[in-house]
Amino acid sequence: MEKTDIEEPPQKKRKSEGNFEANNEILENGSVLKRVKVGSRKSQLALFQSNFVVDLLRKNYSNISYDIVPMSTTGDKILDVALSKIGEKSLFTKELEVALEKDEIHFIVHSLKDLPTSLPPGMVIGAICKRENPFDVVVFSESSTYKDLKELPNGSVIGTSSLRRIAQLKKLYPSLTFESVRGNLNTRLRKLDDDNKYSALILAAAGVIRLDLEHRIGKILTPSECMYAVGQGALAIECKADDLPTIHLLSKISDKDTTLCCIAERAFMKKLEGGCSVPVAVYSRILNEKLYLKGGVFSLDGSKCIIEELSTDFKVKSKQDIKQQHYAGIVAPHIPHSLLHISNQLGEALAELLLEKGAAAILQEVRTNS
Numbered sequence: 343m344e345k346t347d348i349e350e351p352p353q354k355k356r357k358s359e360g361n362f363e364a365n366n367e368i369l370e371n372g373s374v375l376k377r378v379k380v381g382s383r384k385s386q387l388a389l390f391q392s393n394f395v396v397d398l399l400r401k402n403y404s405n406i407s408y409d410i411v412p413m414s415t416t417g418d419k420i421l422d423v424a425l426s427k428i429g430e431k432s433l434f435t436k437e438l439e440v441a442l443e444k445d446e447i448h449f450i451v452h453s454l455k456d457l458p459t460s461l462p463p464g465m466v467i468g469a470i471c472k473r474e475n476p477f478d479v480v481v482f483s484e485s486s487t488y489k490d491l492k493e494l495p496n497g498s499v500i501g502t503s504s505l506r507r508i509a510q511l512k513k514l515y516p517s518l519t520f521e522s523v524r525g526n527l528n529t530r531l532r533k534l535d536d537d538n539k540y541s542a543l544i545l546a547a548a549g550v551i552r553l554d555l556e557h558r559i560g561k562i563l564t565p566s567e568c569m570y571a572v573g574q575g576a577l578a579i580e581c582k583a584d585d586l587p588t589i590h591l592l593s594k595i596s597d598k599d600t601t602l603c604c605i606a607e608r609a610f611m612k613k614l615e616g617g618c619s620v621p622v623a624v625y626s627r628i629l630n631e632k633l634y635l636k637g638g639v640f641s642l643d644g645s646k647c648i649i650e651e652l653s654t655d656f657k658v659k660s661k662q663d664i665k666q667q668h669y670a671g672i673v674a675p676h677i678p679h680s681l682l683h684i685s686n687q688l689g690e691a692l693a694e695l696l697l698e699k700g701a702a703a704i705l706q707e708v709r710t711n712s
């Protein structure tokens with residue numbers, strides 16, 4: 343049976359896939375990438391994450407040598423102000439991206455949730471690795487005997503500067519007080535254990551687990567208590583859009599399901615025009631070839647919220663001619679383009695649904711008041 347042009351949109355895109363194939367051969371010979379430089383923030387977590395990615399790459403390309411180049415960023419330097427008050431979008435990324443632009447490094451390893459949905463011109467997310475536990479957790483002070491937020495006495499102070507966490511938890515636990523706590527993970531834990539000020543911290547499980555502090559997790563928050571930040575728990579690797587050898591190298595360590603979930607989450611965020619400092623939260627998963635995305639927008643005290651869920655079937659083939667090259671900054675030449683497209687559409691559709699229900703007014707109010 344002959345297939346029509348319209349039923350076979352992926353053919354068109356194969357052209358660029360062909361280029362990636364060609365680069366594979368060059369790469370296997372080691373003639374293009376012999377020495378790979380990896381830009382990283384200097385924090386313990388960032389260095390762990392960069393080393394984690396290098397270890398994954400080494401398993402696939404053992405003949406390449408890898409150097410990690412640590413750098414300080416604006417976000418690392420300003421420690422006394424809550425993140426939502428600083429108001430610059432690429433706080434933790436700018437200095438690293440300048441080095442990437444100048445070809446001083448091949449790529450940067452980021453926590454995906456710290457990457458804005460619009461990257462600087464010429465930059466893309468070349469791969470997203472398999473997601474660590476995406477949920478938030480409660481960490482109690484070392485001397486605490488409490489096991490859940492609901493047990494804490496009225497007025498207990500919870501350390502977090504995330505508007506997303508505060509909004510969702512204030513709604514559930516109006517008697518708790520939330521205060522900003524900055525610094526890297528170990529500094530925060532020291533403040534929790536030594537200061538007597540905080541009863542508990544809310545942290546991303548992923549960071550706690552990566553630093554081998556899993557034993558400090560008091561409780562994992564379920565999505566009905568606190569949905570997570572867009573991209574939370576996933577590592578993203580940023581590189582130049584035209585650096586095909588690096589994009590090919592990275593495709594070996596990309597995780598398909600994580601990439602599709604994160605495309606949906608980021609498309610949702612992008613359409614809502616949310617940034618890392620607005621109370622927008624998600625929960626996504628892939629089950630039986632279906633992608634589910636739940637998303638919420640909250641007022642600062644959580645008293646107003648809009649939460650909806652949509653799903654999409656990966657078995658239904660998209661018949662559209664897909665021209666898009668990246669989705670909220672993400673490229674994935676090794677994943678069928680129709681799947682990337684469907685995931686992106688799901689995120690946008692969910693954002694549109696929330697906007698229809700009044701999300702814009704809530705976000706506007708948050709921006710005026712925070």
Ligand code: DPM
Pocket residue numbers: 425453454455456502503504505506507523524544545546547548549571573574575576618
């Ligand atoms: C972003 C937020 C926070 C980080 C806001 C949010 C938390 C700030 C705070 C966008 N980035 O989540 O609503 O608690 O004061 C950050 C962490 C990780 C990456 C630490 C954490 C590790 C987990 C990961 C900070 N960025 O959230 O506990 O890689 O996803």
